[in-house]
Amino acid sequence: MYTRPLAKLIEEFQRLPGIGPKSAQRLAMHMLKRPEAEVRALATALVEAKQQVGQCSRCFHLSAEPVCNICLSQTRDPHTLCVVADSRDVIALEKTREYKGKYHVLGGLISPMDGIGPEQLNIGQLVHRVNKEGTGEVILAISPSIEGDTTTLYVGQLLKPFTRVTRIAFGLPMGGDLEYADEVTLARALEGRRELDT
Numbered sequence: 001m002y003t004r005p006l007a008k009l010i011e012e013f014q015r016l017p018g019i020g021p022k023s024a025q026r027l028a029m030h031m032l033k034r035p036e037a038e039v040r041a042l043a044t045a046l047v048e049a050k051q052q053v054g055q056c057s058r059c060f061h062l063s064a065e066p067v068c069n070i071c072l073s074q075t076r077d078p079h080t081l082c083v084v085a086d087s088r089d090v091i092a093l094e095k096t097r098e099y100k101g102k103y104h105v106l107g108g109l110i111s112p113m114d115g116i117g118p119e120q121l122n123i124g125q126l127v128h129r130v131n132k133e134g135t136g137e138v139i140l141a142i143s144p145s146i147e148g149d150t151t152t153l154y155v156g157q158l159l160k161p162f163t164r165v166t167r168i169a170f171g172l173p174m175g176g177d178l179e180y181a182d183e184v185t186l187a188r189a190l191e192g193r194r195e196l197d198t
């Protein structure tokens with residue numbers, strides 16, 4: 001149906017999340033019509049991002065430096081930690097401009113069905129950090145779902161002996177990612193946080 005290099009390009013686009021065969025075809029055809037310099041810029045950006053972006057060694061947020069800007073910031077409250085599942089959640093919370101503490105990215109949620117236990121996530125590092133840094137409050141900002149609630153309870157129970165543990169208020173959609181909540185909803189959820197019952 002397609003000439004070989006075009007078939008290959010469509011196949012690669014189709015590997016991307018949310019891209020079906022039709023979208024993959026449309027993207028591939030679109031790229032063929034763009035100037036070569038533009039296509040090269042895209043290819044370079046892909047490879048450079050892949051090579052240069054890693055994880056902050058402290059909070060596990062995406063960072064091109066060993067320690068990210070949020071961790072290095074002198075103006076943010078170092079005694080409040082907001083715990084999230086994924087780096088995308090950090091970005092969603094930063095957009096609200098309400099939160100002035102630091103973060104800890106777990107790197108996923110506990111999901112026995114998918115073989116993901118606490119040891120696959122950055123939970124041990126979180127407990128270590130809370131003790132080392134004398135954290136005064138840990139805010140669990142994990143959206144509600146079976147995996148989210150399991151993770152929230154697990155982490156909450158681990159940390160309660162050491163620090164105050166709160167959970168962001170809901171009104172957030174069940175199973176919805178933080179990144180899909182609008183900024184006002186997310187800011188309210190943060191403001192309305194409550195002590196975690198375990």
Ligand SMILES: [Zn+2]
Nearest residue numbers: 056059068071
């Ligand atoms: Zn960091």
